[in-house]
Amino acid sequence: MGLGTTGPVVPEGLVAVVKRDCPTCELVVPVLQQLAREAPPLTVFSQDDPAFPPGLPVRDDRQLDASFAFDVEIVPTLMRVDGAGRVTAKTQGWKREDWEALTGVSGLGAELPGFRPGCGSRTQDPDVADRFASRGGGSALRSRRVEIGSGEDAIEACFERGWSDGLPLVPPTPERVLRMLEGTTRKPDELVALVPPDLADCTVEKAAINAVMAGCRPEYFPVVLAAIEAACSDEFNIHGVLATTMFVGPAIIVNGPIARAIGMNSGVNALGQGNRANATIGRALQLVVRNVGGGKPGGVDRATLGNPGKYTFCFAEAEEGSPWEALSVERGFAPSASTVTLFAAEGVRGIVDQKSRSAESLARSYAGCLRAVWHPKLALVTDAVVIVSPEHGRVFRNDGWSKARLRERLLELLTVQGDELVVGAGGCAEGMPPQVAGKPVPKFTPDGLLFVHAGGDAGMFSAILAGWARGPVGSQPVTREVRT
Amino acid sequence: MSALLDPTGEREPVARPRAPRLSGVSGKTLGLLDISKPRGDVFLDRLSELLVARGARIERFRKPTFTKPAPLDLRQQIHAKCEAVIEALAD
Numbered sequence: 001m002g003l004g005t006t007g008p009v010v011p012e013g014l015v016a017v018v019k020r021d022c023p024t025c026e027l028v029v030p031v032l033q034q035l036a037r038e039a040p041p042l043t044v045f046s047q048d049d050p051a052f053p054p055g056l057p058v059r060d061d062r063q064l065d066a067s068f069a070f071d072v073e074i075v076p077t078l079m080r081v082d083g084a085g086r087v088t089a090k091t092q093g094w095k096r097e098d099w100e101a102l103t104g105v106s107g108l109g110a111e112l113p114g115f116r117p118g119c120g121s122r123t124q125d126p127d128v129a130d131r132f133a134s135r136g137g138g139s140a141l142r143s144r145r146v147e148i149g150s151g152e153d154a155i156e157a158c159f160e161r162g163w164s165d166g167l168p169l170v171p172p173t174p175e176r177v178l179r180m181l182e183g184t185t186r187k188p189d190e191l192v193a194l195v196p197p198d199l200a201d202c203t204v205e206k207a208a209i210n211a212v213m214a215g216c217r218p219e220y221f222p223v224v225l226a227a228i229e230a231a232c233s234d235e236f237n238i239h240g241v242l243a244t245t246m247f248v249g250p251a252i253i254v255n256g257p258i259a260r261a262i263g264m265n266s267g268v269n270a271l272g273q274g275n276r277a278n279a280t281i282g283r284a285l286q287l288v289v290r291n292v293g294g295g296k297p298g299g300v301d302r303a304t305l306g307n308p309g310k311y312t313f314c315f316a317e318a319e320e321g322s323p324w325e326a327l328s329v330e331r332g333f334a335p336s337a338s339t340v341t342l343f344a345a346e347g348v349r350g351i352v353d354q355k356s357r358s359a360e361s362l363a364r365s366y367a368g369c370l371r372a373v374w375h376p377k378l379a380l381v382t383d384a385v386v387i388v389s390p391e392h393g394r395v396f397r398n399d400g401w402s403k404a405r406l407r408e409r410l411l412e413l414l415t416v417q418g419d420e421l422v423v424g425a426g427g428c429a430e431g432m433p434p435q436v437a438g439k440p441v442p443k444f445t446p447d448g449l450l451f452v453h454a455g456g457d458a459g460m461f462s463a464i465l466a467g468w469a470r471g472p473v474g475s476q477p478v479t480r481e482v483r484t
Numbered sequence: 485m486s487a488l489l490d491p492t493g494e495r496e497p498v499a500r501p502r503a504p505r506l507s508g509v510s511g512k513t514l515g516l517l518d519i520s521k522p523r524g525d526v527f528l529d530r531l532s533e534l535l536v537a538r539g540a541r542i543e544r545f546r547k548p549t550f551t552k553p554a555p556l557d558l559r560q561q562i563h564a565k566c567e568a569v570i571e572a573l574a575d
Contacts, residue, residue, distance in 0.1 A: 144490040154488065163491050172489045196553075200493025209491040240551030291491040473520070473549035 008059070008066040011041045012083045014103060017061070017072045019047040022119035025076050028094050029053040031109040039103050047075065047122045067123045074118040078102060093118030127175065140181075140188045141174055143205060158213065163291055165283065165311055169213040180208040183218030184225060185484060192225055193232035195293035196239035197300040202228060202292045207284075210291055214284035214312075219262050220277050222484045223340060224284045227252050227314075230342040230480040231285060237475045241344045241468060242295045245302050248468040248475075249310035251345035251385070252282055253452055255328035256338030258482050259316035266316035268456035271348055271387070271463065282312030307347035315454060321390055322453035323397035330403065331479045338482040343385050343450065344475035345465040349373075353392070354460040359399035362392060363406060366462070367413035371443060373466040377421045377431040379414075379441045383448035383477065385465040389455035392462045407449050414443035445470070450477060506568055510539030515566035519550040524572035531570060545569075 016032055018025040032053055036042045043059060046052050047067055050060040061067055070079065074092035080102055082088050091098040094116040099108050148157050154171035158164055170176065181188055181204065188205035195202045204225065211224045231238040231250050241248055254264055265275035273279065289295045297303065303310075319326045328339040353365035366386060374382055388396070396406060418436030425431055432441065448470055455461075468475050506512055514535055518524040532542050543565050547554050562569050 141489065144494055145487040146490055148486050148488055150486075154486065157488070172491060174487060174489060177489050195493070198493055198495060200495055202493075205489075206491065206493070209489045213491060234552075237552055239553060240549075244551070287491070292493045294493060294495075469551060474551050 008045075008069060010043045010081055010085065012081060013041040013043070014039060015043045015045070015070070015079045015081050015087075017045045017047065017067055017070060017075055017077045017079075017121070018053065019075050019119070019122060020049040020052040022075050024094050024116045024118045025053070027112060027116055028076055028109065031094075031099065031112070032056060034108065035103060035105060039105050064123050067121055072121045072123060075121050076118055077121070126179070141177065141205060142189060142203075143177075143209060145174075162296075163213065163287070165286060165290065167311070169287075170215050172209045172212045176212045177205070177208050180212050180216065180218050180221055181205070183208075183221030186225070192228050195228070195232055195288060196295065197242065198292075198294040200292050200294065202232075202288060206292050207288060210287040211280075211284040214287050215276065215280040216284050217262070217276070217280075220281050220284075222482045223252075223254060223258060223262070223277075223281050223338075224288075226340045226480045226482040227281065227285045227342065228288055230340055230478040231289070233478050233480075235472075235476040236342050236344070236478040238289060238293075238295075239300075241475050242289060242293075243300050243302055244468060245304045246468055247303065247305055247307045247346040248344040249307060249313060250282075250285060251309060251343045251465055252285065252314040253327060253341040253343065253385075254281075254314065254316040254339070254482075255319065255326045255333070255341070256482070257336065258338035264314075264316035266318035266454045270315045270318070270454040270456075271313075278314050278316070279312050282309075282314030285314075286310060286312065307345075309345060309347055313345060317452050318390070318454045321393070323388075323393045323401075324403045324451065324453065327450060327452050328479060331477075333479065333481065339479050340482060341450075341477055341479040343383075343465060343477045344468040345385065346467070348387075349464045349466065351386075351462040351464060352460075353462075356395060356460075359396050359401040359406070360409070362395050363401075363409045364413060366406075367410050369464060370410065371414060373443075373464065375430050377425065377428060379416075379421060379432060379436075379443045380445065381470060382444075382474075383450070383467040383470045384444065385450040385452060385467075387452050387454050387463040387465065389459060389462050390453070390457050391460045393453050403451050406451065407446065410449060411442050411444060411446060415440050416443075417441070503568075508538075509535055511541075512567045513541045513543060513565060515543045515545055515562045515569035517554075517562065517569055517571040518544070518546045519554075519571060519573065520547050521550045521572065521575040523575050527572045528570075531572075 036056055044056055045061040045066045046058045047061050050058050078091050079087045080089040089102045091102055096114045100106050148154050155168050158169040186204045190204045192202045192207050211221055262277045264277045295301055317327055329335055333339050351369045356362040373384055418439045418441045421432040422434050422437050423431040516528045518528055
């Protein structure tokens with residue numbers, strides 16, 4: 001831990017780093033005075049008060065440059081520095097025998113107790129550490145710095161620059177961005193994805209800036225990164241999801257241990273407001289599309305109506321208490337893996353069934369509601385996610401229905417003769433091409449129905465998220481593992 | 485004075501001049517790009533008839549899906565073969 005060329009120049013000898021706001025530093029003042037007399041030169045850096053310790057020449061280190069350069073974690077720290085500025089010995093706190101060994105002076109602080117632990121160095125204060133790291137010219141941050149005048153309101157400045165989704169943003173200061181970057185081991189300049197529509201590079205740093213603005217905590221950041229990767233895959237096709245005149249936006253379903261670790265909501269009001277992780281992770285993804293990708297409503301986003309989930313749409317599966325294996329497990333991941341699954345979703349449509357006590361009856365309710373997705377006469381055009389609540393899940397569990405059995409039954413119930421679907425049938429111009437006449441047509445493909453368990457314990461209600469154009473020509477559900 | 489970090493892609497798009505307008509269609513090779521929206525072919529078939537009647541040569545192209553940008557090789561093909569392209573955008 002030598003001093004780089006930017007470190008303070010100190011004479012060969014002893015160096016002490018202290019702060020007044022530390023009882024142990026107060027305690028060792030007579031020892032420092034003794035060392036200044038008996039083992040000079042002694043250079044003392046004070047982190048908070050250049051008048052401390054009294055009676056000694058003190059170097060002002062309120063900016064903490066020396067403390068950072070010496071990598072001080074505890075005060076007092078006593079070091080021996082050689083002629084090249086290298087630290088050759090170091091001790092923290094007050095321990096008489098260590099101080100005597102380091103200085104070669106015996107009988108130090110004879111009136112003091114033999115041992116007192118030190119206090120945290122001011123460099124350990126998270127705000128201070130961030131500020132120091134962001135101040136350095138060699139900082140890892142590469143994004144353009146936008147100067148804000150002292151009289152300017154930073155939140156208004158973000159609105160004015162077009163960065164907002166319509167709600168206030170957390171101003172992305174370098175300190176906040178550095179703190180966000182603490183949430184991942186990935187390097188700030190690492191590429192996460194090319195974000196449509198501009199196909200602009202989204203580095204970890206750009207993602208962090210947008211996550212800050214969305215209101216994320218650093219521990220959410222790995223989920224945000226995984227969501228960006230999934231959204232920008234060719235299969236998910238965020239370009240089309242953004243550009244379409246239809247309703248959809250990316251819904252993020254989180255599975256695995258990270259959901260609980262970061263306090264996500266999978267229970268009461270799981271699809272609604274009130275949980276920071278749910279709210280801000282979904283918002284961060286949309287801000288990345290807006291700001292990094294350049295996709296804005298009225299620009300490449302041509303949605304006729306859109307849906308409120310385009311502000312943010314993220315929730316966790318309630319894996320505990322589920323009658324079935326988790327969505328991520330069904331999609332090939334280990335139960336211990338944390339994942340995000342992205343689905344291009346319309347808004348939430350409810351399934352109300354408070355009377356069914358058998359799986360067959362409940363499946364019939366689901367089928368009736370699923371038939372209306374997009375249009376009752378359109379089939380094989382879109383996928384759907386069914387979010388099964390605990391009280392509905394219990395019905396399937398009691399009857400021993402697996403997910404596969406429910407899916408199979410729904411596909412049967414949702415298969416009709418094409419004659420009912422063709423253009424013009426039933427006096428309605430919308431519908432399927434005439435070729436489907438005379439053939440049985442299922443509403444969905446077997447891989448086009450996804451099931452997720454979520455919601456509060458009370459209420460025999462489930463929900464459908466209808467999709468967009470399905471398969472390779474549209475958007476396919478994509479699952480990615482969350483890496484820390 | 486405080487600083488915020490720019491959340492955008494910080495791209496500076498290159499401004500390119502438009503290609504010069506064709507003097508006419510006679511003797512020119514024109515591309516007709518179907519983006520795979522319903523009935524795009526109906527529109528382009530008729531357009532093709534009208535352009536051929538005016539002496540144009542026609543090259544037909546089709547995007548695999550209207551939901552994604554045209555693949556690079558398709559764009560290069562169009563660029564290499566045609567002097568202008570007409571795209572049927574919406575149904």
